[in-house]
Amino acid sequence: MKTLDREVLKKVIPLQDRLESGHRSCRGCVAVPLAARHVLRAIEGPVVVACATGCMEVTTSIYPETSWNVPWIHNTFENVAATLSGVEASYNVLKKKGKISKETTFVAFGGDGGTYDIGLQSLSGMLERGHNILYVCYDNEGYMNTGNQRSSATPQGAITTTTPAGKKVPGKKRRRKDLTEVVAGHDIEYVAQSNIAYQQDVYNKVKKALTYKGPKFINIYAPCILGWKVQSDMGLEVARLATESHFWPLYEVEQGQYKMTYKPEKQASFDEYLKLQGRFKHLAKPENKKLVQEMKDNIDQKYQYLFKKCDCLGAE
Ligand SMILES: Cc1ncc(C[n+]2csc(CCOP(=O)(O)OP(=O)(O)O)c2C)c(N)n1
Numbered sequence: 221m222k223t224l225d226r227e228v229l230k231k232v233i234p235l236q237d238r239l240e241s242g243h244r245s246c247r248g249c250v251a252v253p254l255a256a257r258h259v260l261r262a263i264e265g266p267v268v269v270a271c272a273t274g275c276m277e278v279t280t281s282i283y284p285e286t287s288w289n290v291p292w293i294h295n296t297f298e299n300v301a302a303t304l305s306g307v308e309a310s311y312n313v314l315k316k317k318g319k320i321s322k323e324t325t326f327v328a329f330g331g332d333g334g335t336y337d338i339g340l341q342s343l344s345g346m347l348e349r350g351h352n353i354l355y356v357c358y359d360n361e362g363y364m365n366t367g368n369q370r371s372s373a374t375p376q377g378a379i380t381t382t383t384p385a386g387k388k389v390p391g392k393k394r395r396r397k398d399l400t401e402v403v404a405g406h407d408i409e410y411v412a413q414s415n416i417a418y419q420q421d422v423y424n425k426v427k428k429a430l431t432y433k434g435p436k437f438i439n440i441y442a443p444c445i446l447g448w449k450v451q452s453d454m455g456l457e458v459a460r461l462a463t464e465s466h467f468w469p470l471y472e473v474e475q476g477q478y479k480m481t482y483k484p485e486k487q488a489s490f491d492e493y494l495k496l497q498g499r500f501k502h503l504a505k506p507e508n509k510k511l512v513q514e515m516k517d518n519i520d521q522k523y524q525y526l527f528k529k530c531d532c533l534g535a536e
């Protein structure tokens with residue numbers, strides 16, 4: 221697991237977590253608390269956080285309690301980017317009038333459902349209007365707080381309650397949407413793909429994103445123990461294998477320039493990644509061999525394509 225470099229650790233350990241303990245995410249959940257903490261640790265000074273409805277929101281803010289010790293705004297499933305756009309615009313007006321002087325960072329968190337699907341329109345608007353906001357998607361590949369329904373981020377072959385596997389259907393039929401690329405198409409200053417198992421990578425990307433005034437987007441791979449049917453101490457290992465097997469490459473697009481931020485020395489086994497997750501259990505059956513091969517071919521094809529677009533000399 222890639223934790224923070226020693227020098228960075230010394231800096232962040234004394235900091236108070238901006239998402240406190242005592243939240244109600246599932247035992248072993250690596251999606252919600254780690255995504256929030258890894259991101260917020262990299263931000264200095266005042267911060268305003270907004271969450272779309274999703275696990276991060278419902279497990280941290282059940283009335284009358286909250287685990288957030290920063291200004292925090294609840295949103296519906298679809299409009300976190302729009303709400304925070306309004307907050308950032310008001311802040312700019314108040315600053316102009318001299319009523320606020322502190323530099324403040326605005327961070328929106330949305331799950332994949334709230335980002336890839338139902339909040340895509342408000343995200344796209346926020347990016348195009350140029351708000352000075354960092355949008356972070358914690359991608360746990362499904363609608364998890366409502367009981368594990370598929371989203372457009374759910375990978376091909378995965379079982380969810382709305383994509384069951386049986387004699388005729390092998391789990392989700394369609395491939396996942398590549399949202400990082402969709403966002404990159406908005407031609408903003410900074411877009412990146414990261415993974416909660418690579419803490420230093422998340423840290424670096426947040427730091428770099430915040431050097432830009434304007435919209436920036438980071439898509440963080442964040443396994444759901446419950447929905448993916450993963451042993452409660454294996455969430456980070458599954459996340460790690462996603463990147464090491466080339467399924468979830470770590471890269472950034474800075475001012476239009478693609479760069480791999482981590483290049484695994486040797487491609488890890490995708491079968492190993494599948495084996496750790498109950499949602500893919502049925503893929504071990506002989507009749508699904510062809511589908512698994514198709515999934516692997518797709519990973520290799522996409523990785524090669526991305527690699528070509530990247531400045532490979534910049535890879536770790
Ligand atoms: C318009 C609307 N449709 C459906 C819902 C119910 N709902 C709330 S959160 C959610 C799924 C959230 O999925 P995601 O954004 O991936 O977050 P996760 O729970 O996986 O963390 C759904 C279906 C809603 N609140 N509003």
Ligand code: SF4
Nearest residue numbers: 245246249275444445
């Ligand atoms: S349902 Fe999944 S993402 Fe949500 S709190 Fe539980 S383990 Fe975490």
Ligand SMILES: [Mg+2]
Nearest residue numbers: 331332333362
């Ligand atoms: Mg989700």
